[in-house]
Amino acid sequence: MAKKATKSRKSRSSSTTAASAYNPSTPSNEKPDRKMVLRVKSSEKMKRSAQQSVVSEREKRPKSKSRPKSKQKKKKTKIDAKMPKKPPTAFFYFLEDFRKEFQEQNPDIKSMRDIGKACGEKWKLMTYEEKVKYYDIATEKRAEFDRAMAEYIRRKESGEDQETEDDSEFDE
DNA sequence: AGTTTGATTGTTGTT
DNA sequence: AACAACAATCAAACT
Secondary structure, eight states, rough: OOOOOOOGGGOOOOOHHHHHHHHOOOOOOOOOSSSSSSOOTTTHHHHHHHOOOOOOOOOOOSSSSSSSOOOOOOSSSOOOTSOOOOOOOOOHHHHHHHHHHHHHHHHTOOHHHHHHHHHHHHHSSSOHHHHHHHHHHHHHHHHHHHHHHHHHHHHHHHHTTTOSSSSOEEEE
């Protein structure tokens, strides 16, 4: 088993792995954590979705307006490099892993479009427990993002005019 | 040659 | 409550 030392960073102590939170019902593992229970409320919703997953609608139709096919990014140029971008969702992390495998099985396909389709299909087939792994990562990232955003705002309010002060960046 | 689109789901923010 | 927009990514496509 490859031991991915992913825990290299931050040892927030906290043995609270988000995964635990995601596992609302552990058969044998019953930890009566009175207060620390379910930090992620979305877990229930997600689980339900995963289990039900049975969507009768074979054709999803946007009830409202047509979907803007092109409206994601106009210019990838730097708008604000300091601004933290939204963290990838669980699905995106899954994509990262899936992509590698997919490319091995299908070296012919290189574009993400095709992979995305396959990923989406499999994603829906995946069970909640399997998804939890990715949800866990996404949740953690979101927390970090939230913190980064707060700091970013704080710094911005503090004075964005303040040029590199703590970091000696003499680029020019 | 450089910019844009296209496709996937999830999360968040706005109304 | 529900929609809108954006997150990564890479190749094809367009200008």
